[in-house]
Amino acid sequence: MLLTVQILAALAAAVHLYIWVMECLRFGDPKVYRDVFRVPEANVEAVRSWAFNQGFYNLFLAIGAAVGVATVRGAPAVGWTLIVFACGSMLAAALVLVVRDRGYASAAAKQGLFPLLTLLAALTQL
Numbered sequence: 462m463l464l465t466v467q468i469l470a471a472l473a474a475a476v477h478l479y480i481w482v483m484e485c486l487r488f489g490d491p492k493v494y495r496d497v498f499r500v501p502e503a504n505v506e507a508v509r510s511w512a513f514n515q516g517f518y519n520l521f522l523a524i525g526a527a528v529g530v531a532t533v534r535g536a537p538a539v540g541w542t543l544i545v546f547a548c549g550s551m552l553a554a555a556l557v558l559v560v561r562d563r564g565y566a567s568a569a570a571k572q573g574l575f576p577l578l579t580l581l582a583a584l585t586q587l
Contacts, residue, residue: 462523466582467530470544473575474530474553479524480572484516497568526579545583551576 486507487493494500500508514530525547533540555573 462582463502463533463587466544466586467533469575469579470526470530471550472522473527473548473579475521476572476575477526481488481516481520481523484512488512488516499564502557522551525555526551541583541586544579548576548579548583552580 483493483497488498489505494505494512495502498512525543528541529543529545529547531540533544533561552573553567555576558572559569
């Protein structure tokens, strides 16, 4: 079952790495700012730095989950701490997103599915 946790946490990290790409590297693309983040073109420049900053939050969570996956077998306390913290933070952010605006339910589900599954699978390891 530990392998399942590692795979799910790696998938959660991959999703958040992709979110980082959208927020930091591709935010100027209308398919990203308009279709994904629902930002009107007139507001793109005003929110670009916020999106960039938010992207790095997602990158750091992805790195935390990935390092947890890589270390959980050799240093279980470190690996589990990183996996649970990173995936718990990812899930909490997804919940905040949907509670704040139900119009983002689909995005929150995409953002939160793998972290939720990771945490549920991790419970079997207690």
